[in-house]
Amino acid sequence: MHLHDLSKQHSILNKFICEIRDVAIQKDRMRFRKNIERIGEVLGYEMSKLLSYSPKQVITPLGNFNTADFDNTIVLCSILRAGIPLHNGLLNYFDTAENAFISAYRHHKENPENFEIIVEYLACPDLNNKTLVLVDPMLATGQSMVATFEALKPFGSPKEIHLVSVIGAKDGVDFIADKFPKNTHLWIASIDQTLNNKGYIVPGLGDAGDLSFGGKLQK
Ligand code: URA
Numbered sequence: 001m002h003l004h005d006l007s008k009q010h011s012i013l014n015k016f017i018c019e020i021r022d023v024a025i026q027k028d029r030m031r032f033r034k035n036i037e038r039i040g041e042v043l044g045y046e047m048s049k050l051l052s053y054s055p056k057q058v059i060t061p062l063g064n065f066n067t068a069d070f071d072n073t074i075v076l077c078s079i080l081r082a083g084i085p086l087h088n089g090l091l092n093y094f095d096t097a098e099n100a101f102i103s104a105y106r107h108h109k110e111n112p113e114n115f116e117i118i119v120e121y122l123a124c125p126d127l128n129n130k131t132l133v134l135v136d137p138m139l140a141t142g143q144s145m146v147a148t149f150e151a152l153k154p155f156g157s158p159k160e161i162h163l164v165s166v167i168g169a170k171d172g173v174d175f176i177a178d179k180f181p182k183n184t185h186l187w188i189a190s191i192d193q194t195l196n197n198k199g200y201i202v203p204g205l206g207d208a209g210d211l212s213f214g215g216k217l218q219k
Contacts, residue, residue, distance in 0.1 A: 001178075001182070001186055002184070002185045003186050003188070004185060004187045006188065006189050007189060007191065012042075016035045016038050016039050017039070020205050021205045029211065032211045036166060037086070037092070041090070041092055042189070043089075044089065044164070046187055047133070047164065048094075051131070052070060053070050053071070054070075056068055056069040072130070072160075073098070074094050074098070074130065074131045075097065075099070075124075075125060075127060075130050075131070075133065075158070076090050076094065076097045076099050076135060077099070077100035077101070077135060077152065078099075078100075078135040078136070079102055079135070079136050079148055081103075081213055083135045084212065086135050086137045090133065090135060090164065097133075100122075100152070100155075102119060102121065102148050102151060103119070103120045104118065105117070106118075106199065108218075117144050117147040119147055119148070126155060127157065128156035128158075129156075129157075130159060131158065131160050131162065133161075133164055134162070135164050136163070136164075138205075138208050139165040139168035139173060140168075140169050140195055140200065141171065141195065141199050142173070145179075146175075146176060149161075149179070149180060160185075161181060161183075161184040161185075162186075163176070164188075165188045166189050166190070166208070167188075168186075168188050169194065170191055170194075172195070173188070
């Protein structure tokens with residue numbers, strides 16, 4: 001797997017990441033969602049540099065302009081519900097993409113440290129020979145990303161896979177490294193060192209779903 005950790009370079013992305021982590025700023029749900037969306041746009045722009053391009057000619061009112069456009073048929077797949085703002089950011093740029101949605105949640109067994117990922121709802125187009133972009137804002141243990149990939153297998157074999165995350169934990173990044181084809185790319189805005197005993201990223205930002213959409217009752 002090819003890792004693209006965008007925190008290695010200073011850019012405007014740092015500001016968006018600081019704002020979603022900051023307890024004072026993240027309380028503003030609209031700003032939180034907008035910042036995640038902006039991060040999706042930046043990650044999508046970086047990812048676009050690795051797509052396959054062919055020559056294209058555009059006719060302007062005054063002449064012809066020769067350029068290149070990508071040929072990839074992109075499928076954006078997000079895990080509900082926390083993935084929605086990041087999905088929107090990617091969709092702002094890849095506006096002709098097809099879309100897939102999956103609901104995956106952590107089912108805690110006897111203790112908070114022990115959980116399995118339950119996949120329930122799944123809507124997905126044909127994936128054969130397409131560019132699959134798996135969108136998960138918080139790459140904590142990596143189990144949701146892998147469970148999603150497994151659930152998508154009956155829909156076909158993508159030509160290439162890109163994983164897009166906002167914040168990851170080092171353990172989660174290591175866990176997924178050998179669970180995807182070798183030519184898979186991970187685009188991530190920040191990687192933190194640890195997970196707590198509930199599987200939350202530390203320092204992280206808290207619960208991305210709750211911060212985007214409000215709290216929920218646990219099943
Ligand atoms: N999901 C979140 O929203 N936050 C984490 O830290 C881990 C998973």
